[in-house]
Amino acid sequence: MSARTVPVRQAAVELLSVSKIHGRDAGAIRALDDVSLTFDSGTFTAVMGPSGSGKSTLLHCAAGLDKPTSGTVRIDGEDLSRYDEAGLTRLRRDRIGFVFQTFNLLQTLTVRQNVTLPLELAGRRPRRSDVDALLARLGIEERADHLPGELSGGQQQRVAFARAVLAEPAVIFADEPTGALDTNAARDVLHLLRSAVKENGRTIVMVTHDPNAASYADSVIFLADGRIVDTLARPSAEAVAAHMTRLGEGVR
Amino acid sequence: MTTSTTAIRTRNTRPTNALLLMALRSLRARPATQLAAGLVLLIGSALLTALAALLETGLAASGKDRTLLIRLPAILGGWSLLIVTFGVVSTVSLVVRQRERETALLRTIAASPRQVQILTLVEVIATALPAALAGLVPGVLLGRLLLSRLSAAHAVKSVSALDDGWLTVTVGAGVALTAAVAGAMLAGRRAGQVPPVAALSASAGVDTAGKALTRAKVVTGGVITLLGLGTGMSTLAQENGPLLSSTAGPAGVAVAVGLALLAPAAATAGGGGLARSRSVVMRLAGRTLKTRARQQGSLIAPLTLLIGVGSGTLAMQRIEDSQPATDGPHLATVNYLIVLAIVGFAVVAASNTLVAATRARGHDFKLLVLTGATRRQILAVVGTEALITTVIAAILGGVATAVTVLPFSVVRTGTLIPAQAGPLFVLLVAVALAITILASVPTAVRQIRATATQ
Numbered sequence A: 001m002s003a004r005t006v007p008v009r010q011a012a013v014e015l016l017s018v019s020k021i022h023g024r025d026a027g028a029i030r031a032l033d034d035v036s037l038t039f040d041s042g043t044f045t046a047v048m049g050p051s052g053s054g055k056s057t058l059l060h061c062a063a064g065l066d067k068p069t070s071g072t073v074r075i076d077g078e079d080l081s082r083y084d085e086a087g088l089t090r091l092r093r094d095r096i097g098f099v100f101q102t103f104n105l106l107q108t109l110t111v112r113q114n115v116t117l118p119l120e121l122a123g124r125r126p127r128r129s130d131v132d133a134l135l136a137r138l139g140i141e142e143r144a145d146h147l148p149g150e151l152s153g154g155q156q157q158r159v160a161f162a163r164a165v166l167a168e169p170a171v172i173f174a175d176e177p178t179g180a181l182d183t184n185a186a187r188d189v190l191h192l193l194r195s196a197v198k199e200n201g202r203t204i205v206m207v208t209h210d211p212n213a214a215s216y217a218d219s220v221i222f223l224a225d226g227r228i229v230d231t232l233a234r235p236s237a238e239a240v241a242a243h244m245t246r247l248g249e250g251v252r
Numbered sequence B: 001m002t003t004s005t006t007a008i009r010t011r012n013t014r015p016t017n018a019l020l021l022m023a024l025r026s027l028r029a030r031p032a033t034q035l036a037a038g039l040v041l042l043i044g045s046a047l048l049t050a051l052a053a054l055l056e057t058g059l060a061a062s063g064k065d066r067t068l069l070i071r072l073p074a075i076l077g078g079w080s081l082l083i084v085t086f087g088v089v090s091t092v093s094l095v096v097r098q099r100e101r102e103t104a105l106l107r108t109i110a111a112s113p114r115q116v117q118i119l120t121l122v123e124v125i126a127t128a129l130p131a132a133l134a135g136l137v138p139g140v141l142l143g144r145l146l147l148s149r150l151s152a153a154h155a156v157k158s159v160s161a162l163d164d165g166w167l168t169v170t171v172g173a174g175v176a177l178t179a180a181v182a183g184a185m186l187a188g189r190r191a192g193q194v195p196p197v198a199a200l201s202a203s204a205g206v207d208t209a210g211k212a213l214t215r216a217k218v219v220t221g222g223v224i225t226l227l228g229l230g231t232g233m234s235t236l237a238q239e240n241g242p243l244l245s246s247t248a249g250p251a252g253v254a255v256a257v258g259l260a261l262l263a264p265a266a267a268t269a270g271g272g273g274l275a276r277s278r279s280v281v282m283r284l285a286g287r288t289l290k291t292r293a294r295q296q297g298s299l300i301a302p303l304t305l306l307i308g309v310g311s312g313t314l315a316m317q318r319i320e321d322s323q324p325a326t327d328g329p330h331l332a333t334v335n336y337l338i339v340l341a342i343v344g345f346a347v348v349a350a351s352n353t354l355v356a357a358t359r360a361r362g363h364d365f366k367l368l369v370l371t372g373a374t375r376r377q378i379l380a381v382v383g384t385e386a387l388i389t390t391v392i393a394a395i396l397g398g399v400a401t402a403v404t405v406l407p408f409s410v411v412r413t414g415t416l417i418p419a420q421a422g423p424l425f426v427l428l429v430a431v432a433l434a435i436t437i438l439a440s441v442p443t444a445v446r447q448i449r450a451t452a453t454q
Helices: A055-062 A085-095 A111-121 A128-137 A153-166 A183-200 A237-248 B015-029 B031-060 B063-097 B100-109 B113-134 B136-152 B166-192 B215-237 B244-261 B263-274 B280-291 B293-322 B328-359 B362-370 B375-413 B421-453
Strands: A011-022 A029-040 A044-048 A070-075 A096-100 A124-126 A171-175 A204-207 A219-224 A227-233 B010-012
Touching (some): A011 A055, A029 A055, A029 A070, A029 A227, A044 A055, A044 A237, A055 A204, A085 A111, A085 B113, A111 A124, A111 A128, A111 B015, A128 A153, A153 A183, A171 A183, A183 A204, A219 A237, A227 A237, B015 B113, B031 B113, B031 B136, B031 B166, B031 B328, B063 B113, B063 B166, B063 B293, B063 B328, B100 B113, B113 B136, B113 B166, B136 B166, B215 B244, B244 B263, B244 B375, B263 B293, B280 B293, B280 B375, B293 B328, B293 B421, B362 B375, B362 B421, B375 B421
Parallel strands (some): A044 A204, A096 A171, A171 A204
Antiparallel strands (some): A011 A070, A124 B010, A219 A227
């Protein structure tokens, strides 16, 4: 593991001419088509697009969960193609946090154990007081010794968020983080994501199909058929919805 | 509501601690699965312990007792070993496979493939070690029982006490444990290769991935089946005597194990045939069988063993009992106990597989309800699947039974098909059918009820 330096406004994630083809021959689908993108440190970006536009593939490739067919992905300046599976695991532990639509907490571990798991698997045990402080800031300190099944959806997503930020990653990938939540819980989680970026300088890339969720981001990237077709800075929910509608009508 | 601005302070620790914690937690969360797997191991360990104790006693004895007490466990031990190893390895890989999604999730958040392997191993050993050790107690008792039966039949004269020393412990618990660890390493390697993206796919729980049959399985299954067939043929060349069952028994076991390994191919073939049926229930059942051939194979396998080894061994024993006494009677207890152990194993393994597989299909059932299937239709599909599975196992098991019984009967009695074989075969097929129906239909009813209330 190399030493980590964090200069101001460095690119947290870079994609250079990334293509991903699923399947082969006649059944081949070009899920990503020559995509080049930079997510700067300290920004909150939403990735939007109709179903099948390649948003999930983009997230998987950017996070090193899936290998692109061609092109380069760099996280924190590190070229992912230079790592084997074990190396990628270490990189994910140190530099990447994940928040999923279905929370993906281990049902057999308590909240606190879930939160500290990635660090512990990396051979580092965080101080209990630090973990408790983080849980307190997220408003779930009283749930620390409960199992995930005993928590509401919104609370579970906070636990997932705590797990994602604890290792202080270079970037947090959120895959439809509000998809399984009611509107109130969704709003809380979105505020949480936004304040993590504004107040603590985190970097978040969020895939969503909800214009309202996207409006919390600094900018929105629109994908269609594996290509970036549009971007929108300081989006409002209405503007995002209007863009989405045009994409849905088949402007290619 | 803000996140930390100061760095989290950590001290170095061993990742193993986290792995151990997770292993213990997940064991506690799945007591039923662990219990079932432990039971398979316990039965296997007990069986091998009993035979090892007889062998150890034989090694310490002298004269005719020595010959008998070495020969008997050597003959029975060989195929018991085969069955126990097969049972333990397949149970362990089933337990690991049930958790594929959780494994994938671990891979996304932090765990390296190696850590997943270690976790698998720790979990398996945590269950296998106590089970294997616990098997020593009934094993020694079983050994004593066998020895006293042998003494009562005057087959063993000078030996009165069972010699259960280090050899018994090593072979009994050691072999069962080794099989479990080998199974865990095989399954753990595959678990480590589960791609992290698998945790993120929407259709979680419905496991249709993976090839139905790997080349290794085809080769191993084919070779073991051929060996069994060869051994069965060699029974015909044997002279009519007490050693006749020493080739007939293992031949049937080998064929049953070999065909069990090839079971996914049978599921594909059977499913393909049904998929052309005129009845919608039959067609649906056939498609499930075909697309889930790998999973169905791990269900057909223990049932094949149950029917093949069970009816083969019992029929052989019945023929023996009807003949003028050779050294048959004192072997009878041993054979009956072995069949009992195999039945126990098959019941546990098959019902465990089936309950888990049916539970994982809750999402499927929900989709079927949404697309207009009635409850009755879904249950009919599940019941039909159970029936077809049993029929396939009956065919495969029937071949194994024939390999044991036919040559044995020809040499022993001069008739090809003994009267005893038919009813026993039917009985064991009925047991298999009862297991599949009881393990699948009530589980499906609960699943459908659960989706209805959502």
